[in-house]
Amino acid sequence: MNEQLKLLVELQEIDSSILSIADKIESLPGQLEQYKAPFKEASNALQKVKAQFDALTKNKKNKELEAEELQEKINKLKSKGKDIKTNKEYEAYLKEIEGFEKEKFKIEDEVLVMMEALEAHTKNSQKEEIKVKNLEEELKHQEKMLEDEKAKFHAEMEMFKTKRKEFVAKIESDVYEQYMNLLKRSGGVAVVQTKNEICFGCNTNIPPQQYNDIKKNENIFNCYYCKRFLYYKEQ
Numbered sequence: 161m162n163e164q165l166k167l168l169v170e171l172q173e174i175d176s177s178i179l180s181i182a183d184k185i186e187s188l189p190g191q192l193e194q195y196k197a198p199f200k201e202a203s204n205a206l207q208k209v210k211a212q213f214d215a216l217t218k219n220k221k222n223k224e225l226e227a228e229e230l231q232e233k234i235n236k237l238k239s240k241g242k243d244i245k246t247n248k249e250y251e252a253y254l255k256e257i258e259g260f261e262k263e264k265f266k267i268e269d270e271v272l273v274m275m276e277a278l279e280a281h282t283k284n285s286q287k288e289e290i291k292v293k294n295l296e297e298e299l300k301h302q303e304k305m306l307e308d309e310k311a312k313f314h315a316e317m318e319m320f321k322t323k324r325k326e327f328v329a330k331i332e333s334d335v336y337e338q339y340m341n342l343l344k345r346s347g348g349v350a351v352v353q354t355k356n357e358i359c360f361g362c363n364t365n366i367p368p369q370q371y372n373d374i375k376k377n378e379n380i381f382n383c384y385y386c387k388r389f390l391y392y393k394e395q
């Protein structure tokens with residue numbers, strides 16, 4: 161095979177590897193999304209449970225204060241009992257106490273219901289916390305794995321880049337310039353094989369006479385249509 165053509169074929173293999181590694185590096189952050197989403201979702205759920213817990217606690221405290229205030233009123237009334245003169249006044253007085261007590265019992269029942277709800281919320285929040293913690297650990301683990309993978313890809317790429325320099329040094333400068341222009345213009349593929357009189361770059365037919373010449377791999381040919389370098393691979 162023509163020495164320059166052989167170098168071009170090998171340079172293309174190196175550049176294809178570099179491009180493929182660059183693609184892989186670029187796709188890495190996207191792979192984290194599937195771990196980020198459930199973590200975020202669980203974190204939001206936990207925040208919601210905590211907010212409900214706080215609101216309920218505040219509510220319960222207010223109710224307890226109300227019950228205390230009622231108790232104070234009852235105590236005050238009870239201390240005045242001995243000053244009452246008539247039966248009628250006394251009846252009204254007892255009714256008033258009874259009314260406050262009824263109100264107080266009602267509030268105390270509400271507080272009990274709230275306490276049960278708080279207990280359920282605590283269990284729920286503990287469950288959510290464990291879930292968030294597990295998902296966070298999984299996310300961190302995946303982040304670490306992706307970082308390692310990224311470092312591995314970068315090392316691989318450096319190796320190819322070093323190898324690339326060795327090949328570029330041996331390629332004639334005008335051939336290399338043409339190669340680079342083609343690489344940029346033709347989606348990273350500047351050198352393609354031919355088979356059955358067809359260019360693998362653009363799938364068009366190659367005239368039979370030229371195809372016969374290409375098959376010898378003795379000279380550098382370009383596709384008439386896509387201008388890519390052509391070579392023939394022995395089957």
Ligand SMILES: [Zn+2]
Pocket residue numbers: 359360361362363364383384385386387388
């Ligand atoms: Zn072509």
